[in-house]
Amino acid sequence: MRGGRVEPAMRRGSKLAAAGGSLVALTLLASSVAAPAPMPSGGGSATLSMVPVSLAYFDSCADALTELRAAASAAVGPYGFAGEAMLFGDRAALSAESSARTFADAQGKSAGPAPGAQHSTTNNHEAGVDEPDLVKTDGRRIVTATNGVLRVVDPVNRRLIGKLDLTDGREELRWAEHPLLLLGDRALVLAEDTLGPADAFRSVRRVGATRLLLVDLAGAPRLLGTYRIQGSTVDARLTGDTARVVVRASARLDFPFDVKGSDRVRAEHNRKVIARAGIEAWLPEYEWTAGSERHTGRVGCDRLSRPKRMSASSTLTVLSFDLTADRLGDGDPVGVVADADTVYGTATSLYLAGQRPMPMTLTPRGRPSPDDQVTEIYQFDTGTPGRPRFLAAGSVPGWLINQYALSEWDGHLRVATTTGDLWGEGRTSESAVRVLRREGAALAPTGMVGGLGRGERIYSVRYLGPVAYVVTFRQTDPLYSLDLADPTAPRVTGELKITGYSAYLHPLPDARLLGVGQEADREGRTEGVQVSLFDVRDPARPTRLDQWHLPRAWSRAEHDPHAFLYWPDTGLLAIPVDDGVRLLRVSGDTISEIGEVTHPAVRQDDGRSTWSPPVRRSLVIGDVLWTVSEAGLRATDPTTAQSLHWIAAT
Structure with a gap:
């Protein structure tokens, strides 16, 4: 392994695994990766570099507690941990809104034979991997989860055939989003919860939780079981019959608000809180039910791993559930003392990526320096059912925009990031695409191309096999085309500068590309939603064939590509614009408008006022377009x- 070594702890963990022990997934391997010498950047000024990352497991709970306290004490400041939205508990503790992201598949059709009519599906980032969304269909039924209620609709007879309340009688949960996964007659619903001291989890005053519900759809929707764990949902993926849910929990440290004195005094008081904390501050509790059964537990010390450098401010837990079973069970949890806000999955791998915690001392302007901007990445093997197995860890300089900045292809991981001053004044930012390859337990760099969009940041990325398209923006929109066929020498092949930007890129047949974003003037001031049709057949000369623009409007698809629908059979394009959905048609080199779909206003609880819920999703079944909002479904x-x-x- 280049520049690395296998630590004794790693060898011990491997022996346990071979003997059938429980130390698999995150806890098996450790690597210490030395940064290799800089290599040519393929046309950019950034250097090919990798910040060392390592993973190891704790030898015992006592060792774990000692190391966690030490790391947390070193990282804490007068107002808690740097980058934390709260001083205690979890990020989700004050919000019941799910952070699960949802996206849509490149061609808009199901990957396999449909049980019902020909239909669109969740347009997943990668084939063979399903992602949670607010609506699912198998062609014979539509399953939605809005206003805290799961509803099943028969699209042939156009009627509601079943519904199930998901809130457990708690009205505040009706405002939470409930994305779901669908497998045969099973639905797994994901939700955020907010637990207080009256709940089963009593370790802190207030704690956020992830709540999962397994629903049987064979007849009338029926709840089979539930699962709750401390922490907020990062995201989930379904490969085969196994759903894997990633949960992030802040260390449950009750830092006081009312300490008097200087910042030094406050920080010292916080360190005393850490010194008194038990191991339960870092090991999430969970409970699961099946019918009248109720079970509780906590992620074990033998399931917890750590990177060599950690702040101990949060823990990631990966849960695995067999959706063909009649219960969720304990989720077979594994954890790592790290942070992540991006999940990217393929048919055989799961990647967790997130920013390395920032130091408490920043630049004089209170902003992170380029050396502090590091994205850490952990790769797991999900090619077989059950608990994922940890494969490798690595890191790259910069920030990810979303999961589309990551792509696994031909044994390599491509990563697009922006580094430098993202806040604008210094205009020192630039972007790069780096290529990593697994070597032992390390994601080691093999090549990069940098210098993209100097003074700008990435707005969208799309990888299509050996090529990639990257949009950066500040005042104008360079659409870069990149050749990644040689992982040791990726290169820019073409660039198109136009006004505005594309925040989401979607591949079309015949080497065309759709972009959804905002038009802008020459100064970079946005002027309303635009859809651009690009011709990318010539890598050296990408061109824009046509544009649809609606002044002073915006689209949810700019930030949530799950709201985007393209149906290749007819060239139908459905994108949410303001509160409705605009129907466009892509034919040849042109974009034309068909019309608009809106939903009726809903009367408020006071019985007098009304509001118009935005249309959130669109799907096609047969020759009918269905749209979904909190008000209902329209054919x-x-x-x-x-x-x-x-x-x-209703």
């Missing part, structure tokens, strides 16, 4: 935008 003729039927969310 529409996609060729004319004429309404066919309305189903209210």
Whole structure:
């Protein structure tokens, strides 16, 4: 392994695994990766570098507590941990809104034979991996989860055939999002919860929790079991029959608000809190139910790993559930003392990526220096059912925009990041695409191309096999085309400068690319939603064929590509614009508008006022377009935008 060595702890963990022990996944391997010498950047000024990352497991709970206290004490400041949104508890403790992200598949069709009519599916980032969304269909039914209620709709007879309250009688949870995964007659619903001291988890005053519900859809929707664990949902993926849910929990350290004195005094008081904390501050509690059964537990010390450098401010837990079973069980949890806000999955790998915790002392302007901008990445093997097995760790300089900045292809991981001053005044930012390859337990760099969009930041990325497209923006929009066929020498092949930007890129047949974003003037001031059709057949000369622009409007698809629908059979494009959905048609080199779909206003609880919930999702079943909002579902003729039927969310 280049520049690395296997530590004794790693060898001990491997022996335990071979003997059938429980130390698999995160806890098996450790690597210490030395940064290699700089290599040519393939046309950019950034250097090819990798910040050392290592993973090891704790030998005992006592050792774990000693190391966690030491790391937390070194990282804590007068107001808690740097980068934390709260001084105690979890990020989700004051919010019941799910952070699960959802996205849409490049061609808009199901990957395999459909049980029902031909239909669109969740347009996942990668084939063979399903991602949670607010609506799912298998062609014979539509399953939605809005306003805290799961509803099942028969698309043929256009009627509601079942519903199930997901809130457990707690009205505040109706405001939470409930994305779901669908496998046959099973639905796994993800939700955020907010637990107080009256709940089973009593270790802190207030703690956020992830709540999972397993629902049987064979007849009337029926709850089979639940699972709750301390922490907020980062994201989830379904490969085969196994759903893997990633949860992030802040260290449950009750830092006081009312300490008098200087910052030094406050920081010292926080260190005393850490010194008194038990191991339970870092090991999340969970409970699961199946019918009348109820079980509780806590992630074990033997399931917890750590990177060599850690702040001990948060813990990531990966849970695995067999969706063909009639219960969720304990989730077979494994954890790592790290942070992540991005999950990227393929049919055989799961990647967790996130910013390395910032130091308490920043630059004179209170901003991180380029050396502090590091994204850490952990790779797991998910090619077989059950608990994932840790494979490798690595890091790259800079910030990820979302999961689309990551792509695994031909044994390599491509990562697009922006480094430098992202806040604008210094205009020192630039972006790069780095290529990593697994060598032993390390994700080691093999090549990079840098110098993209100097003074700008990345707004969107799309990888298509050996090529990639990157949009950066500040005042104008360079669309870069990149050749990544040689992982040791990636290079820029073309660049297109236009006004505005694309925040989401979607591949079309015949080497065309759709971009959804904002038009802007020459000074970079946005002027309304735009859809751009690009011709990328010539890598050296990407061109824009057509543009649709609506002034002073915005689209949810700019930040949530799950809201985007492209149906290749007819060239239908459905994108949310403001509170409705605009239907466009892509034909040849042109974009034309068909019409708009809106949903009726909903009367408020006071019985007098109304509000118009935005249309959140669109899907196609047969020759009918269905749109979903909190108000209900509308069936529409996609060729004319004429309404066919309305189903209210009663």
